Amino acid sequence: MTFLIQQTLVFAVPLMIVALAGVFSERSGIINLALEGIMIFGAFIGVLFVRSMQLSGAFDAAKQAGDWLSLQGLELLAMLAAAVMGAIFSLLLSFASINLRADQTIGGTALNLLAPALVLFLIRVLVNQETLNMAKGDAAGWFMIKKSTFGIDKNTNIGFLGETLINKVYLATYVCIILFVILSIVLYKTRFGLRLRACGENPQAADSLGINVYHMRYAGVTISGALAGMGGFVYALTTSNCASTGDVAGFGFLALAVMIFGNWTPLNIAISSLLFGLFKCIAAAYSSLDINGDGVYMLSQIGISSHLYRMLPYLITLLVLAFTSKGSRAPKAEGIPYDKGSR
Amino acid sequence: MKDKLSTLYQKDGTKKLLASLVSILVGLVVGAIVVVLVGLFNPRISLTGAWEGVRLVFFGLFSTGRDAAGSLTWGFNPTSMGNMLFRAMPLIMTGLSVAVAFKTGLFNIGAPGQYLFGTMASLMVALSLPTEKMGVFLVWIIAFLAGTLAGAVWGAIPGMMKALLNINEVLACIMTNWIAANLVTWAFDASNFKNVAESTKSGYVYKTSFNGVATAKLGLDKLFPGSQVNAGIFVAILAAIGMYILINKTTLGYQLKACGSNRHAARYAGIKDKRNIVLSMAIAGALSGAGAALYWLSGNTEFFWSTYQSLPAIGFNGIPVALLAVNNPIAVIFTGIFMSMLNIIGLQMSNLTAYNEYLTDIIIAVIVYLSAFALVIRMLFESHGKKKAAAKGAPPKGGDAPKPDDKANGKGGEQA
Incomplete structure (x- = not known):
């Protein structure tokens, strides 16, 4: 059960934060199809940051001394770097769709094509292979919080909550959850959030009240890029051992689906990303999943093909969309370039 | 003759073609710039290597490999x-x-x-x-x-x-x-x-x-x-x-x-x-x-x-x-x-130089990015054409009427 909850969170949290990235962009009126590309780019930047820090030897002493606080600091810095570069990368989309009034779907697709190409090109030039890994050690050794981190012996049982929440987890997961809550409040309870949402619903009206629609849309897409870039790195850190391969397995698109399924509101998004996280977790680990801890691996014993489990997240998404699409309410002005002259 | 040229220039199809050609050219140039930049920053790639890369970006189809002296050879391949x-x-x-x-x-x-x-x-x-x-x-x-x-x-x-x-x-x-x-x-x-x-x-x-x-x-x-x-x-x-x-x-x-x-x-x-x-x-x-x-x-x-x-x-x-x-x-x-x-x-490129095949994916992505605002590029041509026409005292001809296939903002407002 502990394993199930932790693994679900590992998949759900990047989905959640990237879906929120989508919300910020779409609520300001720009369809951000480029989430996948920005995630790929962010993952690359984060891994590159960790790698170059390791190569420079700045954190070797901390690692030797077991100074986990500064290692967590490195993790946070890498997240920050991924977020900043993700935001910069997303400027390509905002420039095309806000200033040049380009087709947002095509602009997003271009970024989705550009990110893996650029990342793979650079990885090949940098390390002459297809994957960029950490320079030394692995993600678990450097960044994972374990019992020993707090000086507790490996074999002591610290209760269900303790085992689940502070053993074998990443700080990044919790940072993302906290950010998710803060940004949801920003979107709904502050003046900035209200103005942002107004630009996605009726930009003309917002403009008539003195809100600069272009600035708001830039803000929306930039926040979106930062979150998606960070989410990409968190995904790479927690699920693929801090490696960048120019691929996030369709997570950005899945996040878009989560966003639509969650009806563009944070609470629903949190719930639906947990649901998809659960299915992703089942797909990834069904053979070693022991739900009630009795040593019986139920899911692998029913004899359903592993292919079906892998297909499930996508199949469920499609089915769920089919049932919920009638009631979904997208921001009204999304996808339409803002033109001051039009009514 | 000049009249014919300007009517050809006014045609919608010509503008689309020109916009696409501009996208392609810019895409290739960006590819070449990436090649040069990487060449400058990467110690494994010499300046001649970068120059070979740039030439391959534009004329790679006609590359026939390297001769005995190690320089690139060109011709029908x-x-x-x-x-x-x-x-x-x-x-x-x-x-x-x-x-x-x-x-x-x-x-x-x-x-x-x-x-x-x-x-x-x-x-x-x-x-x-x-x-x-x-x-x-x-x-x-x-x-x-x-x-x-x-x-x-x-x-x-x-x-x-x-x-x-x-x-x-x-x-x-x-x-x-x-x-x-x-x-x-x-x-x-x-x-x-x-x-x-x-x-x-x-x-x-x-x-x-x-x-x-x-x-x-x-x-x-x-x-x-x-x-x-x-x-x-x-x-x-x-x-x-x-x-x-x-x-x-x-x-x-x-x-x-x-x-x-x-x-x-x-x-x-x-x-x-x-x-x-x-x-x-x-x-x-x-x-x-x-x-x-x-x-x-x-x-x-x-x-x-x-x-x-x-x-x-x-x-x-x-x-x-x-x-x-x-x-x-x-x-x-x-x-x-x-x-x-x-x-x-x-x-x-990946066979002959230290660069790899993903460079062409970058070029393709740039081209797609540019084609997203092909409309703007087309409008640039249009205003240019209009100025010319106005200078000659003739009203600009056609090409402005929206066609059914014009995808200016056709995607707008479609949701799941």
Whole structure:
């Protein structure tokens, strides 16, 4: 059960934060199809940051001394770097769709094509292979919080909550959850959030009240890029051992689906990303999943093909969309370039 | 004479062509800049290496390798030319697939899934039918039709979800892509088409030539010795011409375009919008599936069946092919060949220099990015043309009226 909850969170949290990235962009009126590309780019930047820090030897002493606080600091810095570069990368989309009034779907697709190409090109030039890994050690050794981190012996049982929440987890997961809550409040309870949402619903009206629609849309897409870039790195850190391969397995698109399924509101998004996280977790680990801890691996014993489990997240998404699409309410002005002259 | 030139300049088609050419040029220049930048910062690449890279970006198709002294040699390279045509074949088909859907206002990002389904159906049919009894040609035809049909079915699914449930086709296509990747892996995993005869080929399906099925060469192998080109390229060109006629000269094509420009107005005019959306996606899927059939029935490549983690790039590359061609089926032939030329350039780069083939993907992405605001580039030409016309005292002619296929902001306001 502990394993199930932790693994679900590992998949759900990047989905959640990237879906929120989508919300910020779409609520300001720009369809951000480029989430996948920005995630790929962010993952690359984060891994590159960790790698170059390791190569420079700045954190070797901390690692030797077991100074986990500064290692967590490195993790946070890498997240920050991924977020900043993700935001910069997303400027390509905002420039095309806000200033040049380009087709947002095509602009997003271009970024989705550009990110893996650029990342793979650079990885090949940098390390002459297809994957960029950490320079030394692995993600678990450097960044994972374990019992020993707090000086507790490996074999002591610290209760269900303790085992689940502070053993074998990443700080990044919790940072993302906290950010998710803060940004949801920003979107709904502050003046900035209200103005942002107004630009996605009726930009003309917002403009008539003195809100600069272009600035708001830039803000929306930039926040979106930062979150998606960070989410990409968190995904790479927690699920693929801090490696960048120019691929996030369709997570950005899945996040878009989560966003639509969650009806563009944070609470629903949190719930639906947990649901998809659960299915992703089942797909990834069904053979070693022991739900009630009795040593019986139920899911692998029913004899359903592993292919079906892998297909499930996508199949469920499609089915769920089919049932919920009638009631979904997208921001009204999304996808339409803002033109001051039009009514 | 000057008058004729300026009327040609005023034409909408000319502007579209110019906008595409500008995109291509800028894309190539960006590629060259990346080459130079990487060359400057990477100690492993010398300045001459960077200069070789830049020359390959522009003229890689005519590269014939290196001579004994180690410098690049240039000339007509029949192998590269032939392989370019061979790779263009599926690209033209997926490009057509995306273009036809675009005409109906749908963004067919599902080409990879449709391509995979076409792959599965055509390979399975070609490998399981007895060629000694039925004859190779008949088996080829049946396998080709099977691939086409499978693609059509897989394309129709997101079409139906869009038409009946109003689910955003982009999302439905992405999900069906991954479902297809898993289903195809599953089907081949359960089948006995896995190559067990050659131990080095684990994870691959037999070539269709294992069963004697291969597309006829029609003498193209004499023209381009050492390359993989075959008659399939003619099928692709015929398909493009067929699509041009369908879109521009038939009632069905008009209805499809009408649905694309305004679904509600089309319904008001008595056009069955839902049927047309499904039909458009089915045609798009059929084209992708046929592209896959053409590629794999050539019989010189093995299919890696365990594909659940990745989608075929040929499917996605149909998008830039269509965008660059401004969704004109005839232009797709040329942009498809151009894209496969970039592909060959990428191969030459990774073979001959320290750079790698992903550079051409960067170039393609830049071109797509530019084509997103091709409208702005076109407007630049337009204002330029207008100034000229005004200077001569003549009113600017035509080209401003919105056409049904003009995708200025056609995507606006569509949600799942």
